[in-house]
Amino acid sequence: MTDQVVKVSRLDANDKIAIVSINRPEHYNSLTAQVLNGLKDAAEELTEMSDVRAVILTGEGNYFSSGADFSLLMALQNAEDINEARIMAAKGAQVCDAWEAMPQPTIVAIEGGVVVGGLAIAMACDWRVMSEDSYAYVPEVKVGLNYGMGSLPRLTRLVGPAKAKLMSIFCYQHKADQCLEWGLADYVTKNGKAIDKAIELATEIAAFPRLPVQLIKRGVNVAANALNPATGYADTEDLILCSKDAEASQYRANTINQIKKK
Numbered sequence: 001m002t003d004q005v006v007k008v009s010r011l012d013a014n015d016k017i018a019i020v021s022i023n024r025p026e027h028y029n030s031l032t033a034q035v036l037n038g039l040k041d042a043a044e045e046l047t048e049m050s051d052v053r054a055v056i057l058t059g060e061g062n063y064f065s066s067g068a069d070f071s072l073l074m075a076l077q078n079a080e081d082i083n084e085a086r087i088m089a090a091k092g093a094q095v096c097d098a099w100e101a102m103p104q105p106t107i108v109a110i111e112g113g114v115v116v117g118g119l120a121i122a123m124a125c126d127w128r129v130m131s132e133d134s135y136a137y138v139p140e141v142k143v144g145l146n147y148g149m150g151s152l153p154r155l156t157r158l159v160g161p162a163k164a165k166l167m168s169i170f171c172y173q174h175k176a177d178q179c180l181e182w183g184l185a186d187y188v189t190k191n192g193k194a195i196d197k198a199i200e201l202a203t204e205i206a207a208f209p210r211l212p213v214q215l216i217k218r219g220v221n222v223a224a225n226a227l228n229p230a231t232g233y234a235d236t237e238d239l240i241l242c243s244k245d246a247e248a249s250q251y252r253a254n255t256i257n258q259i260k261k262k
Helices: 033-047 070-078 082-101 117-123 151-159 161-170 176-182 194-206 210-225 228-232 235-244 246-261
Strands: 006-011 014-022 054-059 106-110 113-115 127-131 135-137 173-175 187-189
Touching: 006 033, 006 194, 014 033, 014 194, 033 070, 033 082, 054 117, 054 194, 070 082, 070 235, 070 246, 082 117, 082 235, 106 117, 106 194, 113 117, 117 151, 127 176, 127 194, 135 176, 151 161, 151 210, 151 228, 173 176, 176 187, 187 194, 235 246
Parallel strands: 014 054, 054 106, 106 127, 113 135, 127 187
Antiparallel strands: 006 014, 135 173
């Protein structure tokens, strides 16, 4: 169905449940253009599969996703054509929109970190299950960028405006128990058990009649997300602006050099 950097399978015990896995564990499941394309393709293809009642999203290994690969950031910064830059910058938001638009309920199983773009995609899904040592992290200011991918409206809706600013400006790591308290996570499990809880929820959903479940999801999303386009429309242009800003670019270069030295 998709390239192997994104794997799509059915749960053996119940083929009404699909499991989508980001498969770059050696790179902490960072998001390359290929991964983003694979996630968008998976969402669009599963949307058309009427026999799929629930979808689980996870990451291979012990880490959900470290967010955008540096190759994406450098390609954006080095793009000479503004339209090319806009196309690249919009890809992440398109992935989130595709996952949010899926009629099936979606559950994210998180081990390790859920970082920046990984968190953006997780917030576009219906429920998030985190293991007790996992954490959410938005370090975009540290690399001289805004928080894009349509993330700020979703983050603000989930945790409120003050905490959304705290998470995305101060660049703190937030452990699973705090995410649960704030409403960013819905369940916290023992380490290594997030996927088990996600499967438990998906199995329960799969036993319900499909149509009312999907209509309720649609109704809630329409009510909750109605203002997303009005409040998040500019983040693609903001991302391009930050990528070209001299002060932000120098800050980003210094941060990347520090990471490479570690």
